[in-house]
Amino acid sequence: MNILVTGVTSGFGKQIAADFIAAGHTVVGTGRRADKLAQLQQELGERFLPLGFDVADKDAMAVAFDSLPADFLPNIDVLVNNAGLALGLEPAHQADLGDWQTMINTNTLGLVNVTHAILPHMVAKNDGLIINISSTAGNYPYFGANVYGATKAFVTQFSLNLRADLLGKNVRVSNVEPGLCGGTEFSNVRFKGDDDKASKVYENVQFVSPKDISDIVLWLANQPKHVNINRLEVMPTAQTFAGLTVYKG
């Protein structure tokens, strides 16, 4: 199969790209960091095609896609929309507007850009699977998740709305909604390089790993074509629901 995975320079995307390559597929992997992409190409070999661009920049995306072999884009079997980030954990009234805009531009606009470029090809060949990496943050509010959670709620509803539009087409859409996952750069990015603060998030918790998420993504890609897993929410066993909070001042 031909697979396009966004955000392969670390975390889930890196593992997903490696596992699809190991299973014999061809992977175009994207990200902004050219050095990480080059390193990955060394590791994964000639069935890995690196593509450097910012998903929020549709012009850069178009230039990057134009550089691919002409037959690749029209023949993508699986698109994994994984690139994304959280920035900050401050309450909304103290959050940085630039952080909010970056999250919106990356997690929603970026995901929409890539989907808009690939979906018509899938519909034209009446075959394909889009796997969107959303989050439990899109399902449940938590302190400081404000815009991050809202962008993931967008991803989840966009996935379901794609399903609605794809009535009668053999193009599938699955939304993966992970909870607390470690072994990625997610918290290092969220806390802007404060690695001590980031590592505390995962202290004494057996978190969901990139391998766990990658196994789920490959399982989704290996479902028979008449089966659509609409959404799949996954948490570590150690994580559960906080309940509603009451302030007693």
Ligand SMILES: NC(=O)c1ccc[n+]([C@@H]2O[C@H](COP(=O)([O-])OP(=O)(O)OC[C@H]3O[C@@H](n4cnc5c(N)ncnc54)[C@H](OP(=O)(O)O)[C@@H]3O)[C@@H](O)[C@H]2O)c1
């Ligand atoms: N870790 C968790 O607990 C968790 C839980 C639920 C959902 N998620 C979601 O899972 C996805 C992957 O997260 P992760 O934990 O693997 O984090 P990660 O290790 O930080 O990986 C994020 C990836 O996204 C790419 N990316 C970020 N902004 C981008 C942009 N503007 N353009 C292109 N690529 C961009 C990064 O590449 P470059 O920096 O090279 O561009 C990187 O490869 C994200 O959508 C995240 O929201 C994570």
